[in-house]
Amino acid sequence: MTESDLRTMFGENLKRYRTNKGLSQAKLAEILDISPNFISDLETGKRWLSSDTLINIANALGVDVYEFFRPKQKQTSEITAFIQDYSEKAALVASEAVIRSLELLRMQYTT
Numbered sequence: 001m002t003e004s005d006l007r008t009m010f011g012e013n014l015k016r017y018r019t020n021k022g023l024s025q026a027k028l029a030e031i032l033d034i035s036p037n038f039i040s041d042l043e044t045g046k047r048w049l050s051s052d053t054l055i056n057i058a059n060a061l062g063v064d065v066y067e068f069f070r071p072k073q074k075q076t077s078e079i080t081a082f083i084q085d086y087s088e089k090a091a092l093v094a095s096e097a098v099i100r101s102l103e104l105l106r107m108q109y110t111t
Contacts, residue, residue: 006069007045013068015043017061031060 018028018039025043029036034053041047049057058065 004045007048009071010068011043011045012072013070014039014057014061017063017067018043021061023061028057028060032056 018025023031025039026036029039032053038047042049054065054068058068
């Protein structure tokens with residue numbers, strides 16, 4: 001792996017985690033008190049960052065530092081989190097539907 005490969009991997013992961021959080025480059029830069037152009041340069045591999053900035057970015061995005069340096073095919077925590085979140089929402093919707101159905105049945109048979 002070359003330095004260019006590392007920068008590319010970091011930049012792609014940074015962009016993915018940032019957009020998954022619903023943050024623009026400008027908003028992330030505001031949170032971190034850095035330039036939006038710096039975020040753009042990181043995402044495109046044009047610039048590198050200090051360890052302090054790396055830690056601050058990871059904290060702002062709620063990810064572990066090492067996640068920025070994992071190849072795409074090995075990044076399953078994001079998929080797992082999505083499935084878990086979706087499952088929880090689906091269970092909630094299903095339970096609400098059951099409750100509504102029971103209420104309708106009660107109304108139908110008590111009147």
